[in-house]
Amino acid sequence: MIPKSLNGINEIPTEIIGLVKESVINTFASIIGSEPSYIEQNGQAKSLNGIIGNIAVFNQQHTLSLMIVIPRETALKLSEVFIGAEIPFESDDMGDLVGEISNILAGDVAANIETVGFRGQSSLPTATRGSDLTLFMPSKPPTEKMKFVGPSGEFWVNMALSESR
Amino acid sequence: MGKVKALVVDDSKIMRSAVKRALDQLMLADFEYVEAMDGQDALDKFNDEIQIMFVDWNMPNMTGVEFSRAVRDKGDTDHIPIIMVTAEKSMGKVDKALNEGGANEYITKPFTADKMHKTISRYFDDDGNIIGEESEEEEEKSFFSSILKS
Numbered sequence: 001m002i003p004k005s006l007n008g009i010n011e012i013p014t015e016i017i018g019l020v021k022e023s024v025i026n027t028f029a030s031i032i033g034s035e036p037s038y039i040e041q042n043g044q045a046k047s048l049n050g051i052i053g054n055i056a057v058f059n060q061q062h063t064l065s066l067m068i069v070i071p072r073e074t075a076l077k078l079s080e081v082f083i084g085a086e087i088p089f090e091s092d093d094m095g096d097l098v099g100e101i102s103n104i105l106a107g108d109v110a111a112n113i114e115t116v117g118f119r120g121q122s123s124l125p126t127a128t129r130g131s132d133l134t135l136f137m138p139s140k141p142p143t144e145k146m147k148f149v150g151p152s153g154e155f156w157v158n159m160a161l162s163e164s165r
Numbered sequence: 166m167g168k169v170k171a172l173v174v175d176d177s178k179i180m181r182s183a184v185k186r187a188l189d190q191l192m193l194a195d196f197e198y199v200e201a202m203d204g205q206d207a208l209d210k211f212n213d214e215i216q217i218m219f220v221d222w223n224m225p226n227m228t229g230v231e232f233s234r235a236v237r238d239k240g241d242t243d244h245i246p247i248i249m250v251t252a253e254k255s256m257g258k259v260d261k262a263l264n265e266g267g268a269n270e271y272i273t274k275p276f277t278a279d280k281m282h283k284t285i286s287r288y289f290d291d292d293g294n295i296i297g298e299e300s301e302e303e304e305e306k307s308f309f310s311s312i313l314k315s
Contacts, residue, residue, distance in 0.1 A: 030275050031275050082179070082183075082275075083179065083182070083183075084186075092178075093178065093179060096177050096178055096179045097179050099177065100177045100179055100180055100274075103177075103223060103252045103274075104252040104274050104275060106252065107223075107251070107252030107253050107254050107273070107274070108252070108254060110253070110254075110255060111253075111254045111255040111258075114255050114257075119257075122223055122252070122253070124176075124223060124224075124225060
């Protein structure tokens with residue numbers, strides 16, 4: 001159970017992190033057919049050439065923001081698996097695809113964290129594409145970065161837990 | 166094979182294509198598609214020619230559950246199967262879609278053609294025609310006609 005006020009809480013509860021990790025593995029396994037591996041050393045690439053899917057699971061008290069960071073090569077391979085053909089990285093379809101992957105992940109996360117009392121709903125997803133991107137995670141709300149590697153390549157899932165306003 | 170008009174509602178073009186591709190693979194019927202990008206668009210495109218609907222939940226303007234409810238509230242639409250195809254997978258959401266939304270089936274994303282087949286094949290006969298659920302009026306008609314025949 002997450003306390004109503006996050007004042008003085010510097011880390012996302014480990015049970016939430018564990019459930020999100022489980023959701024990432026399940027979601028990507030159901031999309032690509034095999035489970036991605038969680039990598040302990042989660043240092044993020046210094047600059048990213050890729051695409052980021054943003055979505056949140058929220059209720060009146062809390063918002064769990066999820067950021068799925070997908071390098072260009074991984075995105076292209078994921079499109080091949082998901083659509084059956086590689087879609088151009090610069091196309092609207094790529095944004096659509098990453099938005100949908102974010103949506104599927106958030107649906108699984110929402111169902112999973114319900115088991116620890118966080119009953120929430122998913123926001124609509126957005127996607128941001130770019131090159132030479134540096135990701136800054138805010139220091140105030142508790143955050144967590146997780147790295148995964150699967151048959152389609154590496155990717156990260158960053159999350160932040162904040163009070164809903 | 167019978168021609169079946171299907172309304173596919175999803176704000177993601179990729180997912181609309183995935184639904185259409187899965188349905189074409191199943192060869193349950195010769196589908197003719199009408200696509201809509203959210204619940205409101207779907208409501209605008211809905212007409213009495215639509216025979217089955219595949220509806221996402223989480224969409225801008227009008228959600229899939231709101232759309233399904235609006236269609237059911239029109240009356241005489243109970244015979245049209247509504248299949249929710251959504252990333253929402255908690256039991257509360259399933260219950261809401263089936264009870265409040267009036268949907269007939271619930272498929273979670275990502276889905277396989279096999280999963281789609283298991284869920285929707287009962288709505289099609291061997292000739293590729295749709296077998297919708299009978300509306301109360303139709304049930305009443307068939308009840309009286311069976312009495313008359315006997």
